[in-house]
Amino acid sequence: GENVEQHPSTLSVQEGDSAVIKCTYSDSASNYFPWYKQELGKRPQLIIDIRSNVGEKKDQRIAVTLNKTAKHFSLHITETQPEDSAVYFCAASMKTSYDKVIFGPGTSLSVIP
């Protein structure tokens, strides 16, 4: 089955710097890669996603890149702010929303003011 690895497990950056979180997946059939943000004590929420027919997607300060050949995808956050502090989960899934989604172990991001 699918296995998703995520690095680093913890990340501290100064406010205004960029943060990069990297994930790898094992199943070449996976074609949908969402990223979820979980603030302390809250539920995970989708922040951005990418499908396998796209190499890069951007939404304001966040962007995701995908390398299908290498089975890598990454989350980039620019101009980080304290409110970006949270746990970020990458995930991989196949085709439809009704298929199972496999999550990575998470990255705890701290943005230092």
Added chain:
Amino acid sequence: DGGITQSPKYLFRKEGQNVTLSCEQNLNHDAMYWYRQDPGQGLRLIYYSQIVNDFQKGDIAEGYSVSREKKESFPLTVTSAQKNPTAFYLCASSSFSSGRYEQYFGPGTRLTVT
């Protein structure tokens, strides 16, 4: 925070007892999921259901059971066979909207078994 609810928020049980966690959604979503969250291990899939009266095992189904008698409800039973049941449990439902396959999560139930 409406849409998908879980109850109770905190649950305490003695070892050897079965316990059922509630998950209800009014989003008209077909698919529902149960995850277990442990520190440093992310979200691990226990069971998921794509349609009423049907469900599939996830990666860590042993010691758990589910039912899906109604579209809105997907209760999870943690049985006495689950060796390490103390954890944070998250329920989710899924839709396809505007090109996004998004999972909506409930607020979670923290189960402590002693």
